[in-house]
Amino acid sequence: MSDLDLLKSHPFCRGLSEQQTQALLAAARSVHYPEGAVIFREGGAANAVYLLLTGRVVLEQHVPGKGDVQLENLVGGDLLGLSWLFTGARWVLDARAVEATDCIVLDAAKVHALMNADAALGLALAQHVIMQLYQRLERVRLQRLDVYRGDR
Amino acid sequence: MSELASSMIPAPLQVVSARRESADVVTLTLDAAAQPHAFEPGQFNMLYAFGVGEAAISMSGEPANPELIVHTIRSVGAVSAALSKLGPGDVLGVRGPFGAPWPMNRAKGNDLVLLAGGLGLAPLRPAVYHALAHRADYRRVFLLAGARSPSDLLFREELARWQQSQQITTLVTVDHANQDWKGLVGVAPALLARIELEPLRTVAFVCGPELMMRFSVRELLRRGIAEERIYLSMERNMKCALGFCGHCQYRESFICKDGPVLSYQRIQPLFWLKEA
Numbered sequence: 001m002s003d004l005d006l007l008k009s010h011p012f013c014r015g016l017s018e019q020q021t022q023a024l025l026a027a028a029r030s031v032h033y034p035e036g037a038v039i040f041r042e043g044g045a046a047n048a049v050y051l052l053l054t055g056r057v058v059l060e061q062h063v064p065g066k067g068d069v070q071l072e073n074l075v076g077g078d079l080l081g082l083s084w085l086f087t088g089a090r091w092v093l094d095a096r097a098v099e100a101t102d103c104i105v106l107d108a109a110k111v112h113a114l115m116n117a118d119a120a121l122g123l124a125l126a127q128h129v130i131m132q133l134y135q136r137l138e139r140v141r142l143q144r145l146d147v148y149r150g151d152r
Numbered sequence: 153m154s155e156l157a158s159s160m161i162p163a164p165l166q167v168v169s170a171r172r173e174s175a176d177v178v179t180l181t182l183d184a185a186a187q188p189h190a191f192e193p194g195q196f197n198m199l200y201a202f203g204v205g206e207a208a209i210s211m212s213g214e215p216a217n218p219e220l221i222v223h224t225i226r227s228v229g230a231v232s233a234a235l236s237k238l239g240p241g242d243v244l245g246v247r248g249p250f251g252a253p254w255p256m257n258r259a260k261g262n263d264l265v266l267l268a269g270g271l272g273l274a275p276l277r278p279a280v281y282h283a284l285a286h287r288a289d290y291r292r293v294f295l296l297a298g299a300r301s302p303s304d305l306l307f308r309e310e311l312a313r314w315q316q317s318q319q320i321t322t323l324v325t326v327d328h329a330n331q332d333w334k335g336l337v338g339v340a341p342a343l344l345a346r347i348e349l350e351p352l353r354t355v356a357f358v359c360g361p362e363l364m365m366r367f368s369v370r371e372l373l374r375r376g377i378a379e380e381r382i383y384l385s386m387e388r389n390m391k392c393a394l395g396f397c398g399h400c401q402y403r404e405s406f407i408c409k410d411g412p413v414l415s416y417q418r419i420q421p422l423f424w425l426k427e428a
Contacts, residue, residue, distance in 0.1 A: 067330055070333060098334070142339045143338075147364050
């Protein structure tokens with residue numbers, strides 16, 4: 001499958017025109033991460049967005065005294081990295097491939113330029129990221145409520 | 153003795169084995185060989201810890217083996233704490249089975265999604281046994297199970313076996329884990345995103361803390377599963393288990409008699425109310 005086909009197959013590009021997807025392709029590269037590879041670390045420059053195709057990635061937070069705590073897994077079809085939407089942002093979590101993972105990596109600066117040049121593309125991508133954020137927020141709320149403590 | 157009288161008098165049964173599932177959860181197997189105890193997946197018994205009191209506990213064992221009654225109990229109150237301390241040879245009182253079961257027939261010919269959170273896996277385990285024993289009756293069978301942490305997972309060996317089985321797709325996740333855990337991390341309802349659902353050919357059974365079920369229902373509806381295809385096991389404080397005393401009243405329904413398994417369509421108007 002070509003990079004363009006891979007890009008088209010990812011939910012991030014759902015609803016985009018052929019021309020818009022072609023434009024994103026110019027910012028894209030395919031990357032393979034072997035099992036155990038660190039994809040990014042907390043504090044690093046959030047300069048890319050990762051469209052996961054296959055494999056599994058864990059988001060982790062280092063907690064002093066407890067080590068690395070796993071927060072959530074992401075798999076094929078998911079978007080890894082939300083901070084990139086904001087210029088100059090830094091990653092707030094670690095991301096590590098727990099299984100061999102294939103993804104398309106989009107250069108954040110190039111995506112920003114495309115979003116600025118094409119308002120419809122900008123809106124579509126921003127909406128997608130917001131939806132991902134919203135769904136992650138829902139999951140985090142449930143996680144935080146610790147509902148299984150004392151259930152019967 | 154009338155049926156009513158017999159359903160009010162606990163039968164003394166002996167504990168055959170007590171298996172510790174986690175720090176505060178134990179699975180008791182009771183000898184019912186003298187009085188085989190047929191039940192349907194999702195039903196419950198009233199278990200009587202002598203001198204302490206009764207509690208409603210779902211069956212978690214094999215419906216096809218009525219000579220052994222299995223209950224999985226978390227120690228959260230006086231009665232469940234007393235039951236949790238029982239060991240082989242001890243005797244407890246049993247009334248039941250009571251309540252409306254999982255609608256296994258309704259799910260025939262469909263994909264069956266069993267979504268469990270925490271101790272909610274216990275009332276769903278008989279449904280898994282049933283689906284596997286009648287595998288041809290169902291299309292795909294999914295067991296999606298969530299727990300607080302790896303050490304809180306119930307039936308670990310069985311889950312591992314089902315994860316290897318071609319008969320059932322089993323996904324297990326935990327809310328929190330350190331790096332030793334190699335499985336999925338995240339909340340149970342999020343597992344629905346990990347399977348390809350065919351909404352018009354899917355029936356979902358959900359069991360877990362009510363908040364987890366609210367999130368699950370929202371996610372199922374979002375994925376196109378119709379209200380009438382979603383079933384929940386509700387929990388309320390039960391006393392008589394016969395629909396007389398009203399302790400478990402859920403407006404016009406009694407959880408002990410009309411439930412514990414109820415269709416979401418039936419309880420939808422109440423489900424989102426704060427006090428129902």
